[in-house]
Amino acid sequence: MTSKQEFIEKLRNSSLRPTKQRINICEVLFNRDKTFHFTINDLFNLIIDKTGEKVSLATVYNTVHAFHKKGYLKEIPINSNQTYFDTNVTDHHHFFDVKEEKLIDIKNEDVGPIEIQKSIPGKKIKSVEVLVKLED
């Protein structure tokens, strides 16, 4: 059980005032055991389901982007009509079940070090992510 104080801290660190709406967003995002992969729309519906309170879609978008910018959320690179985010901000990789449209974590140690034997002058590596598409 994550405490409300932690949510307030996360919000403050993201330069956001701790409002009722934003705390509700945090409840759904961070009060969990396992990693959470979601689209904005998933999140929006879950907030209503879990907290019983309404939040505007704009607030969800704004808050998610602030958390993403601060590093409390990760954006997962897949082609979909909606953007996927992840509460697991550690270095890791993903399965994407194409049929179910669902993401599954792959721990870094389950892939092993990835050595990129090529470099681009003047550029440095920001991230290395593996996406494994799954089919039946």
Place this chain on the structure above:
Amino acid sequence: MTSKQEFIEKLRNSSLRPTKQRINICEVLFNRDKTFHFTINDLFNLIIDKTGEKVSLATVYNTVHAFHKKGYLKEIPINSNQTYFDTNVTDHHHFFDVKEEKLIDIKNEDVGPIEIQKSIPGKKIKSVEVLVKLED
């Protein structure tokens, strides 16, 4: 120099009749030495530039999707407001220069075998792709 007959063959294989518009699309897509990474909008503008003839956006979308379905084009998984495609349909990976919004190929042998030490029951691996984000 790729021949027009090859374009016609590609179109037929994709269950498309070889029309003037589609041949023009093929000219821009396949008449090249190096791999070509593009968005639909890139392609649309290049067709007008290179062939001097107009094509409707809908035709570009439809033709690209048919080629993609047939396997003549690859879709590159990155989060962008536009979808990126690739004429290199071999197994390979990418740098993505975030600032320039440009994709660069990484040959398979420049990454080495990627061993996924995890599996999902009832699912098999369809593809494994590495995306390396670059910054200055």
Place this chain on the structure above:
DNA sequence: ATCTTCTTTAGAATAATTATAAACAACGAA
């Protein structure tokens, strides 16, 4: 309590993609 600054929200705007349906072109049989 009051003032200032930030926030929420409904609704409008934007932009990529997809759908529609009428005019048009490719094809194959006669």
Place this chain on the structure above:
DNA sequence: TTCGTTGTTTATAATTATTCTAAAGAAGAT
């Protein structure tokens, strides 16, 4: 070739995720 059929192009509308706007409301400081 001509004709009939089937597939195609295109302008335009529809859809949909995301962002913007501006007015009303809440938080924080003094």
